[in-house]
Amino acid sequence: LSASPEEEKKPEEEAKQEDEKKKKNKNNNNNDNNEKKETEYELVGVLVHMGAADMGHYYSYIRERLPDGSLGSWFEFNDRDVTPFDPASIPDECFGGTKLMSMYDNRAMKKVLRSFDKSNNAYMLFYDRKDTTTTTHTTNDNNNS
Numbered sequence: 001l002s003a004s005p006e007e008e009k010k011p012e013e014e015a016k017q018e019d020e021k022k023k024k025n026k027n028n029n030n031n032d033n034n035e036k037k038e039t040e041y042e043l044v045g046v047l048v049h050m051g052a053a054d055m056g057h058y059y060s061y062i063r064e065r066l067p068d069g070s071l072g073s074w075f076e077f078n079d080r081d082v083t084p085f086d087p088a089s090i091p092d093e094c095f096g097g098t099k100l101m102s103m104y105d106n107r108a109m110k111k112v113l114r115s116f117d118k119s120n121n122a123y124m125l126f127y128d129r130k131d132t133t134t135t136t137h138t139t140n141d142n143n144n145s
Contacts, residue, residue, distance in 0.1 A: 044071065045126030046094050050119050058123070061085050061093070071128070094122040 044063040049056050059079070064072035076085040098115050105112045 040130045041127040042071070042130055043090075043125060044128050046090065046122050047124040047126075048094055048120050049123040050121075052119065056119070061087075061090065062126075063087075093120060096121045 044065075046061045048059055048061070050059070051057055060077045061074055062077060063074050066072045074085040074087045076083050096118050099118045100113050100115055102111050102113055104110070
């Protein structure tokens with residue numbers, strides 16, 4: 001006894017349909033395959049050293065942590081002084097370089113601009129880790145023609 005060509009195709013088609021069902025269920029029910037964990041970090045503090053290698057002074061810029069766990073305003077902690085701080089100033093306050101200052105020149109008998117090397121540099125950075133989930137979508141191209 002031999003099966004007709006239609007009967008021989010039937011188990012193949014059923015197996016193919018079953019595979020497609022499994023793939024769809026796997027994609028719909030198993031989000032781990034579609035989710036990719038990315039880690040982001042947010043700057044929350046900077047320890048700054050001002051001075052030279054053999055001497056100097058340390059102070060810090062710290063972002064306030066609120067009771068609900070969110071982040072608040074920035075503050076400068078310099079010995080006993082705690083003052084509000086604008087984080088937009090971090091590059092200027094923490095990354096060395098040069099600085100123009102107006103000063104009185106006794107010889108010229110007027111104020112002049114002079115360039116000075118800044119002695120304040122970030123010594124240590126502090127970050128909070130923030131986990132985020134990015135979902136990637138897969139597409140099934142079923143061209144059954």
